[in-house]
Each structure stands twice: as structure tokens, then as C-alpha cells.
Amino acid sequence: MRALLVVLAFCALASAAGASADHLDPETRLRNADEQRAASMLVRKSDLRAGYVVERTSGLEPHLTCRALDESDLVLTGRAKSPYWSREFQIVGSTAAVYRTSADARTSWERGASSAGRNCLRDEFRREFARQGEAVRVSIRRLSFPGLGGGSFAQRLAISGAAAGSPSVYLDFVVIRERRGLVGLLFAGVVTPPSRATELSLARVVAGRMAKAMRGA
Numbered sequence: 001m002r003a004l005l006v007v008l009a010f011c012a013l014a015s016a017a018g019a020s021a022d023h024l025d026p027e028t029r030l031r032n033a034d035e036q037r038a039a040s041m042l043v044r045k046s047d048l049r050a051g052y053v054v055e056r057t058s059g060l061e062p063h064l065t066c067r068a069l070d071e072s073d074l075v076l077t078g079r080a081k082s083p084y085w086s087r088e089f090q091i092v093g094s095t096a097a098v099y100r101t102s103a104d105a106r107t108s109w110e111r112g113a114s115s116a117g118r119n120c121l122r123d124e125f126r127r128e129f130a131r132q133g134e135a136v137r138v139s140i141r142r143l144s145f146p147g148l149g150g151g152s153f154a155q156r157l158a159i160s161g162a163a164a165g166s167p168s169v170y171l172d173f174v175v176i177r178e179r180r181g182l183v184g185l186l187f188a189g190v191v192t193p194p195s196r197a198t199e200l201s202l203a204r205v206v207a208g209r210m211a212k213a214m215r216g217a
Contacts, residue, residue, distance in 0.1 A: 024065075026074040026108075029100065034078025034180075037213040038096040041183050042082040047205055048092060049198075052085040066124065068116035071108055075100035077180075084186075091188040092198075094206065098217075099180050106151075109177040113153040118142070125157065136161055146200070148207040149178035156193070167191045174203050178210035180217055 045052065078098030085092050099105040111117050122140040129136045137160050145154035153175055160168040170193040174185040183206050187194035 024067075024070045024072050026071040026076040026099070026104075028076050030079070031077045034098040034217075035080065036078075037181065037217060038078040038080035038098050040213045041096045041181060041206060041209045042080055043092060043094040043185065043202055043206060044082070045085065047202055048085055049087070052087040052092065055084040055086040055091060066120035068114065068120040069111055071111075074104040074108060089190040089192075090194060091186070092202070093186045094183060096181065096183045098214075099182070102179050105177055105180045105182055109151055109153075109175060109182055112175055113151075118155055122157065125159065143172065145174060145203075148203055149176045149210055151177045152203065152207070154199070170194060172199060174199060176203065176207055176210060178207070179214040181210050181214045183210060 076097055077100050078096075080096045082094045097105075097108070099108065118140050122138055125138045126136075129138070137158075139158045141156055143154040143156050145152055154172060157171040157173075158168055159171070167190060170189050172187040172194050174187075176183050176185075185199070185203060185206060187199050
């Protein structure tokens with residue numbers, strides 16, 4: 001179950017930040033200043049409670065094929081990713097993206113927040129497990145979340161075995177927008193959902209960093 005959590009957390013976090021199949025990726029025109037902005041907005045080890053350690057992952061990238069999360073019409077100018085940290089069957093991580101324009105960032109955010117975007121993510125997880133011969137139940141729903149930055153949303157993927165009583169893996173991800181920037185936060189837990197207090201606390205910290213990093217950008 002621990003190995004499963006790591007793989008799923010990596011997939012969900014990458015998806016939350018807009019990862020997709022190559023032909024659906026945004027055009028990349030990286031700029032040093034925007035790369036630095038993206039890196040400055042991530043969750044840091046010092047933000048976490050004692051006991052979190054870096055969790056190694058397989059390097060697996062999700063392969064999204066649905067048009068609801070297509071970003072091929074957008075331009076990305078900065079990106080960054082934090083390590084994944086784990087503590088007692090909980091995982092935390094973050095990714096950041098800076099787009100060429102505020103309109104591009106808003107478009108990415110709106111697609112991820114849409115019901116079509118949620119269904120896309122759910123269906124891609126189902127297909128991935130089916131390809132691996134795994135029988136699981138996957139559901140997704142919007143979570144209530146306070147408004148942060150220029151906009152924020154949260155949603156939860158719940159994954160459990162097909163057999164009754166199978167333990168569940170919960171993947172909560174929060175996406176915050178500020179001007180041209182987006183940050184995706186991933187919180188994952190086995191059996192017990194991630195802590196709401198931790199999600200709110202880290203999201204507020206990140207929103208503050210985003211406001212500073214994107215001021216005047």
C-alpha cells in the first residue's frame with residue numbers, strides 16, 4: 001500500500017499542475033526570471049511538522065489523453081517541483097507553473113476546476129489501473145476551500161480496492177492562481193484522509209509566497 005501511495009501521489013500531483021500527453025502540453029518558452037519565481041512558490045521542508053522525510057518516487061509521469069485538460073494552446077515560461085515528503089502514511093508535495101500571460105494561467109486553472117477536468121482525471125486513473133490489471137474503485141469530488149490568491153479550488157480522488165473493506169487512498173489537491181502563476185499542492189493519505197488543518201495552513205503559506213513572487217510580473 002505504501003508503494004501504491006507513492007505512485008499515485010506522483011501522478012496526482014503532476015496532473016494537478018497541468019501535466020498531459022506530449023501533444024497536449026503547453027508550449028514551453030522558459031525564462032530564467034520565471035523559473036526562479038516558480039521555485040520560490042513551492043512548499044519547503046521548513047513548512048512541515050517534524051518527522052517528514054523525503055520520499056523517493058519512480059519518476060513515473062502521467063499520460064493524459066483527454067481534451068478537457070489540453071494545454072497545447074497555452075505558453076509556459078517557468079516551472080518547478082518540490083520533493084515529496086512523507087510521514088506516517090501521509091505525503092505532501094507541490095509543483096509550480098508560470099505562464100506567459102495571466103489569461104493563460106486563468107485558462108489552465110479554469111480547465112482544471114471544471115467538471116470536465118475532474119472527470120478527465122478520474123477516468124485517466126481508471127484507465128491506468130485497468131492497463132495494469134488492477135481492479136479498483138475511483139471517485140472524485142470537489143472540496144470546499146477558502147478563496148486564496150486570484151482563485152483556488154480543491155478536489156479529492158478516492159481510490160480503493162474492488163473488494164469490500166479494502167483500505168482507501170485519498171489524494172487531495174489544491175490549485176492556487178496568482179496573476180501568471182499556478183501552484184498545485186498534493187496531500188495524500190492511506191485509510192485516513194489528509195489533515196484539513198495542514199492543507200489550509202500550507203495553502204495559505206504558498207498563497208503568500210505567490211503574491212510576493214508574482215507582484216508586478
